[in-house]
Amino acid sequence: MTSHYVDIQLRPDPDFPAGQLMGALFSKLHRRLVALDASAIGVSFPAHRLQPRDIGNRLRIHATPTDLDSLMATAWLGGMREYAEIGEVAPAPADASHRTVSRRQFKTNAERLRRRRMRRHNESEATVLERIPDSVEQRVSLPFVQIRSTSTGQRFSLFIEHGPVQPNPEPGQFNTYGLSRGATIPWF
Numbered sequence: 118m119t120s121h122y123v124d125i126q127l128r129p130d131p132d133f134p135a136g137q138l139m140g141a142l143f144s145k146l147h148r149r150l151v152a153l154d155a156s157a158i159g160v161s162f163p164a165h166r167l168q169p170r171d172i173g174n175r176l177r178i179h180a181t182p183t184d185l186d187s188l189m190a191t192a193w194l195g196g197m198r199e200y201a202e203i204g205e206v207a208p209a210p211a212d213a214s215h216r217t218v219s220r221r222q223f224k225t226n227a228e229r230l231r232r233r234r235m236r237r238h239n240e241s242e243a244t245v246l247e248r249i250p251d252s253v254e255q256r257v258s259l260p261f262v263q264i265r266s267t268s269t270g271q272r273f274s275l276f277i278e279h280g281p282v283q284p285n286p287e288p289g290q291f292n293t294y295g296l297s298r299g300a301t302i303p304w305f
Contacts (some may be wrong), residue, residue, distance in 0.1 A: 119159050119286075119302050123189060124204040127174040133200070135174045140263040142176055142197050143294075149193035149262065150293045157184055159302040160295030161218045162277060165260045167246035172260040172277065178295065179302040182206055209303035215287065217280035219298045221259055227251050242244075279304075 125139050143160075158172060158180040164173025178185065185206045194203070231245045240248075261274040275294065282304055289300030 119157070119181070119209075119300075120207050121180065121182045121185055121206055123178045123185055123206055124163075124176070125176045126204070128176050128200055129177075130200060136172060136209075136263070138200050138283060139172050139174065139176065141193070142192060142194075142201065143262045144264045145193055145195060145197060147294055148177070148180070149191065149266065151267070152296060153187075153188070155184070155293070156290040157181065158188065158295055159218065159291045159297060159300060161216075161279065161302050161304065162260065163305075165277065165279065170258060172251065172262055173256070177302075179209070179278075182202050203235060210305050212283045212302035213305040215301035216282050216304045217287070217298060217301050218296055219278050219280065220294060221276045221278045222296040
């Protein structure tokens with residue numbers, strides 16, 4: 118159960134926007150969670166906003182005290198320490214609500230989808246234009262972090278959705294981004 122947390126608050130920096138710093142911080146955490154093969158560590162972004170869309174400047178990591186102590190004892194933060202205030206492991210408030218924090222994927226670029234289909238299915242441009250009209254593109258209003266794929270090296274936007282607030286926790290596992298469609302984290 119994710120009964121404890123650690124807050125990492127990004128400091129304002131004149132050279133780097135908060136979104137860029139959050140992407141770097143989140144990428145480091147993701148790499149560490151992959152190395153640990155962790156499935157019991159969740160994340161949330163308590164300062165996120167939908168209007169205007171912003172992931173915020175605070176990353177909250179949720180887990181048991183043992184898992185948080187183990188994570189924070191490693192050098193995963195590296196050079197990010199100079200850009201952040203790192204809190205202590207603390208218990209979540211007993212009266213906290215709960216919510217899921219998950220990844221949402223969208224079809225945001227019809228041209229990219231067409232090129233991909235042409236490569237994968239060896240279809241002509243005319244055929245792909247019929248199958249993938251411009252109308253498949255979706256406008257996204259969720260906050261995101263920009264990270265680099267460890268497998269392809271390409272940058273992409275990882276859209277984050279904070280689910281509805283609910284009174285009771287739901288147990289479950291988190292992926293290597295610290296996200297889950299079913300498991301909840303305390304929300305306060």
